[in-house]
Amino acid sequence: MWEASVSAAQQLFSPGPLIAFAIITPIALFNGVMIAGGVPVFILLLSFASQLDPFIALPAAVFYAAANDATEPIPSILIGVPGSRGSQATIIDGYPMARQGRAGEALGAVYLSSLIGGLVGAACLMAVLPVAREILKVFGSAEFFLLGLLGIATVALLSTGAMVKGLLTAAFGLAIALIGFSPISGEVRADLGIGYLWEGLPLVPMLLGLFAIPELANLVVSNTSIATDRLDEVLAGSSGDVKKGMRAALRHKWLIVRSSLIGAFVGMMPGLGAVPAHWIAYAQARQTEKGASETFGTGDIRGVIAPEASNNSVDGGVLVPTLFFSIPGSPQMALILAMLILVGIQPGPPMLDQHLDLTIALVWTIALANIIVVPIVLRFAPLIARVTIIPPNVLFPLVMAIIVIGVFQTSQSLGDLALFAIAGILGLFMKAYGWPRPPIVIAIVLAEVVEKYLWLSVNTYGWTMFQRPQFIAILVVVLIAAMIGMRVQRNAAKIQASQADSGSED
C-alpha cells in the first residue's frame, strides 16, 4: 500500500495530470453552473482517452466529475433549478434562503460542507480499499431494494403537512416510471405507440421542466428578482454572508460527518448513486436536528448542509462498485468505466493489485478536486450571489436558453424538449395548488431500482430475504434513527412549549 501511495503521488503530481486539472477546472466550474451541462465534456474526454496516458485520462475524468458535482448546487440555490440529480434536496432550503437575500450564506455553508464531505468520502474510500470487495459482497438484491425503498419513503417524511399529497405524487411518479422497456421482461409498457417512450421518461427534461419553468414563471409574473429581502447587502457583495455560512457549517460539523458517511455508504451500493444518498441525508437531518421539522423548508441552513455534504462524499462511494466490480455506481461512473477500458485498464481485482497506484491516485483526485474548486467558488460566492438580484426580464431569457440547451444536448432529441414543456406545465399546476414536486423525481429515479431489486429478491431469496442479517441490520438502524429523531423532536417541542409558557407568564 505504501509503495502504491508513493507511486500514485509521483504520477499524480507530475506535469501531465496537473496541466489537465488546470485546464479542466474552469470547464468544470462553467459546466456545473450550466444546468445539465456535464455530459458533453465527458464525451470529449472519452474521445481523447485512448490517446492519453491512463494517469492523465482517468484522474482528469474523476477530477471533472468531482469538480462538476461541487458546482452543481449553485443553480439549485440561486434559481431553484436542480443542477443535477444530486442537488434536488438542496433546493428545499437553499432557494428560500436565496429569496431571503441569504444566497451568500447558503453558498458559504454549502461549499464548506461540500469540501468536508468530499474529503470524508475520499477518506472512506481509502479506508475501505483493502476490504471494499468483501464489503460489497455482503449486500445483495434484498438490501439494495430496501435502500431504494428508503429513498422513496423519505417522501412521506418530507411532505409533513401535505403527506397525502406527497404520497400521491410519489405514486404518480412510480406509475409514469413504468413507461418504457421493463427491466425484467424487456417488454415495452405504456408507450402509447410512441417510439420516444420506449426508453422511458428521461430524467433531465422532467427534472428541469418540473422545477425550472414554475420558478422562472413565478419571477416573471411577480416581476421581482429572486431575492426579495436584503437587496442592499447582496448588492454590496461583501464576504460577510459567505463567512457566516461557513461558520454555521462548522457549528454543525457532526451533521456534516453523519451526512458524509451516509453518502459514502449509499454511494457504494451499485445502481443507487447520488439521488437516494442526498435525500436520505436530508431526511436524517430533518429527523435528528432540533426543531428541524418546523424550520426545514423555510430556509434552514442545516437543510443545505446535509444534502450537499452527502452529495460530495458520494463521489468516493460510487468508485467502489465501478472500479472493483465493473458495475457503474452512477451514470458518470458508466463513462469512467468506458474510459478504463479505452485506456487499456481492466476493472476488477487488478485495481487493487497491479493498478493500486492508479486507484489511490483517483481517491486523491477526488480530494484534490474539492480542495481546488471550493476555495475558488467561495472567493467568487459574493459575486455569484448577485444573480439573485438580476431583474427577471434579464434573467429569464438567459436561464431559459441555458436550460433548453441543457435539455436538448443530452440526447439531441426534440422529444426531450416536448417533454420539458409538458413537465413544465405540470410543475406550474403543482406549484399553484401546493402539490410537492420532489416526490415525483425521487420516485422516477428510484422506481427502476426498487422494481428490479424487489423482483430479484423475491425470485432468489423469496420470503427468506426478511431473515437476512444484513437486511435486518439496515432496518434496525433506520428504526433506531427514526426513534432517536422522534425523541429529539419531542424534546424540542417540550422545550419550545415551556419557553412559550414562561414567556406568557412573564
Place this chain on the structure above:
Amino acid sequence: MRVYRFISIAMISMVLLAFGIACGGEDPTPTPKPAPTATPVPAAAPTATPVPSSSGSSSAAPTATPVPPTATPEPKFDAEAYFGNKTIRVITGTSPGGGYDVFSRLVSATAEKYFPESTRFVVQNLPGGGQYRGLRALLDADPDGLTTGPVHSRWFQRQAIVGDITDFDLEKIYILGSPTFSPRGDVFCVDKKVASSWEEVLALGRPLLMGAAGPGNEPAVEFMAKNGGPFKLVYGYGGTSEIMAAFDRGELDFTNRCGPSTAGRLFPEWAEEGRLVPLFYEKKPVSSDYLATLGYTGKLPSFLDLPGLTVDPKQLEALQANLLVTDLSRVFILPEGVPADVRKYWQDQFDKIMVDEGFIESLGIAGYTDDYGYGKSGEMLDIVRRVRDLDPSTRELVLEMSGVGKLVVN
C-alpha cells in the same frame, strides 16, 4: 444596469456560439457525390482493311485475324482522395459509456490506423427506442460510406426472423461483420457449494437459479427449463458484472460467466478456490486447458447430451436456429447504396480491424474475449436465409425463443 446588459449580451452570445458549434460542426469540405466507377469499355480492336492485290484481281485479300481486346484493369480506389480530411460517423444507439458505445469507440480507435491519416472517426450517440433511433439514423444516412455503426442484436434478429422493419433489407444494406460472432467457447458452471456434478443437480430437488438480462438471452437454458431441466432463470440483472456479483454472494447457483474472460477477469478466486463445477457447453466447449484450471478432466458434454432432458424435435430445430440467430449481435453495417469500390475498401479495412491485436486485447479488457469471433457478411446472410427457409411454425418458435417477438416495430 450597464454591467448586467453587458453580461447578458456576452452570455447570450456564448450560448448562441455554443449552440452553433453543437448544431453545425459539419465537415467544411463538401462531400462529393459518389462518382459511378464504371469500368471503361475497351476500345474496339481495329479490323484489318483488305489490301488490294497487285494483279488487280478483285479477289479479296485475306482478312487479318482481329486482335482480341486486352482487359483494361479497374482503376485503383484512391482512399486518400475519397476519405482524406473527412469525418466518418459511427452511430451508436446507446448513451455514452454503454456496451455498444464502448464497441464503437474501440472500432473507431483501431480504424484510424487503417484509414488515411487525415480521416477522423467520431462516435455519435443517439440513444432511444431500444437503439432503434440509432438504427434508423444509420439506415437513413447518405450512401457515401461516411456513416457506419453497430446494430443491436434484437433488431437484427427481428429482421432475420420476421423481416418487418421498414427499409431494413438485410440483402441490400451492406454487412461489414461482427466481432462477436461465433464465440470461441463457452462453459456453464454450478457453484460447488450447491452441487458437484450433473447427477447431484438432478438430485437437488429444486431448480438451479441462473441470472440473465432478459428473455432470449440464454436460449439453451431457457430451452432446458421448458423441457424438464432443473433451471430457473431470474431475469432483470443489468449485465455480466451484476450477474457475476450475484453469483459471488450466493444469490445465484449457476452461471455461464465462468469462462476465462469473465470469471478469470473479475473473480479469479473462483477458480483458485475450486468453486466452479463445469457441467456443459452450449455452442463450443471452452479449451481443455481452461477446464483443467477448474479441476475438470474429461470431455465436457453439450447441453443436448445431458441425461434427464426430454427433447421435442420441432423445438430442437427451432432452438438450433435460435442459437444461430443469437450470433447476429453487434453487427456493423453500411447503409444501402454505398458504391461498390467504397464498400470493398471498407470491407478490407474492417477485416484488418477485426483481427488487429490491439483491438482484440481491448475486447479482452472489456470482457469479451470469450465472445470474440469475427463473423463476416456471407456467414451472417447465410444464417438469415436459413432462418427464413424454416417453415412458419418453426419460425414462430424461434421468434418466441429469441424474445424479439415482443418488440413493437414502427
